[in-house]
Amino acid sequence: MDKRKNISMAVIKRLPKYYRYLSDLLKNDVDRISSKELGEKIGFTASQIRQDLNCFGDFGQQGYGYNVKELYNQISAILGLEKEYKSIIIGAGNIGQAIANYNNFHNLGIDVSAIFDTNPKVVGIKIRDTEIMDIDKLGEFVSQNNIDLAVICVPSINAQKVCDEVVRLGIKAIWNFAPVDLITEADVVVENVHLSESLLTLIYLANEKKRNELR
């Protein structure tokens, strides 16, 4: 029985949030929770939560609520976190180094197998036991290791070139921090973290709020 077809992007985007809240509940030794209580925490309605989780299977029991540990495990499995992933980071500048050092990255079971850069000044330096390698070694490394995802942290001008190269090498998942919209084949998934756009949205909204208050 596959209930997972045609799930809206909106639901998918909420899954990591469920995962985060459930993992906090687990840490606080909460055994079970009703959709109403969970909704109040997350800021969704109980009915939205029931609807969302119903997209993936039958969770919870009426009058009892959700078993936190079970729901956590199930969402974990839905997200694909039952296995480990191998990643490479391309670009060992500020963002690349921060990601390589980022605890949550490791906590989610994502291994940073290698970091690549063109700058001879950083090549050879280790970040958490992972050595920064020369970008010339990229092809050889990826073909010898089973890499699941590439994190692109290079300047915008090089991002598409790097993207084309990792896709050519068979990597199908790209986490992109360069402020460009990458063009890829349909079988590749790109998730962008466009920091400047997030910041510009914040500035716009803050100004907008001020304008509204002055009205």
Added chain:
Amino acid sequence: MDKRKNISMAVIKRLPKYYRYLSDLLKNDVDRISSKELGEKIGFTASQIRQDLNCFGDFGQQGYGYNVKELYNQISAILGLEKEYKSIIIGAGNIGQAIANYNNFHNLGIDVSAIFDTNPKVVGIKIRDTEIMDIDKLGEFVSQNNIDLAVICVPSINAQKVCDEVVRLGIKAIWNFAPVDLITEADVVVENVHLSESLLTLIYLANEKKRNELR
């Protein structure tokens, strides 16, 4: 004449993208562009572009297209980039340091006035001429400087406390990197960069694509 009321969040979220594409066009010395050409670049339809920009005023001329420099300046002004902003970064870990070093942050006219941390090992260190200060100095510093926005890069467990404190000090715009949903008064704007959620979405979608291919 104020055309700016009731603009949907979807349009607002697209503005930074327009800004980015127009700034690239400017760099490439493009003088004018039709809504069709701009749409092809960005991946929107020409009609969507005309509609979006119409929310903010009358841009472009039929048959002539948009004057790139003019449109860039106007969107820049709409986003509020005609003035400079002063920010503080709280938490000088990996992410905080990366943001402090982030070029685009500076390019957008956002000054990092101070960085705060609790760790005596990093207090006193300079990042791009800005010294990391002890968190105890936060109140004094903010009350003596006109700070527009706070970047929260502390561990989740401390994020709400830090948020409450900066809001109490009068800061109305928060760029939050901690993996929590901050609770604030209605007159405060929070923009989140939830890296783990972005990464989990990527992993889910990559697995989903694989499942679909196997079907």
